[in-house]
Amino acid sequence: MIRILLSIIVILIIIVCYLISKIIENKKKLSYISSICDKVSSGNVNLRLRLSNTTHEERLLCNSINNMLNEFHGLQVSELESKESMKKMLSNISHDLRTPLTVMLGYIDQINYNENLPELDKKNYLLKLGNKTNEVINLINEFFSLSKLESGDKEILLSNINISETIREVILNFYDILTEKDLSTEIVIPDKDIYCLANKEALTRILENLITNSLKYGSDGTSIGIKVYEEENLVWIEQWDNGKGIDLSDKDKIFQRLYTVEDSRNKDYSGSGLGLTIVKALVQKMNSDIFVESLPYKKTTFKFYLNKETK
């Protein structure tokens, strides 16, 4: 009897020891987890949990915490990027507004105070004043368009529209300027009408911005083109030119607010850096995405898809 009792006590002692060792091990794991979380929140954003000898539940917990840390890291990076982009935006706005406003002031001063100014020059300055005013108005309108899109104030209603017709209409509007710039045009659109779930105004704006960019930045090439083709439930639209193209380092950034490739800012026509941001926002409103590929002087292509209506 005593033997049996002794054996039970020994077994109980072993169990208690085992449980105590488990509790100590768990305490160590918990303090390891909390130390990693503390380090991450105080700046060591690349640290992640790595526990050995874990149970299934502990592994699940580790994975969830690591996913949360990844998310946290992503948020920090995007906050940093948006701060940078805001700084650049403010400096671009002040540049973009200050430059035409200074020029306008110059013309106004000439008209007001130069008594010897010939009548013809006066007319010329007034004409230029009008052009510059339009430039500033356009820029401000672009800012408004984008902020309305981003805040969700502007509704982009989707309906089944004939995109072949819309694309042809847009190209027709550019006919004169394409001829003037001596650029050949290659249009590949299937003969039959293609319908997609889209918004006509948005599609028109996207194509206009892309073609305008090809005219601004790709006109040292020889051609501009548009190709439309179907792929299962999607319709792809490619707009291309064979101008100087876009550097690999700029490819991901050109869709950011106010990002202009540095030498584009030095040209006579300095862009606002909002054109492609608006394009991307509109494409996304149509449940799609846009991609760019560039081989300088061969082909720079912007391509996006539209969804066909599924019955």
Ligand code: ADP
């Ligand atoms: P911007 O108002 O400067 O034209 P965008 O957002 O439309 O702004 O374009 C961003 C930048 O992308 C431009 O500054 C230009 O350098 C580059 N870019 C856009 N389209 C083209 C193109 N077809 N070929 C070469 N560069 C381009």
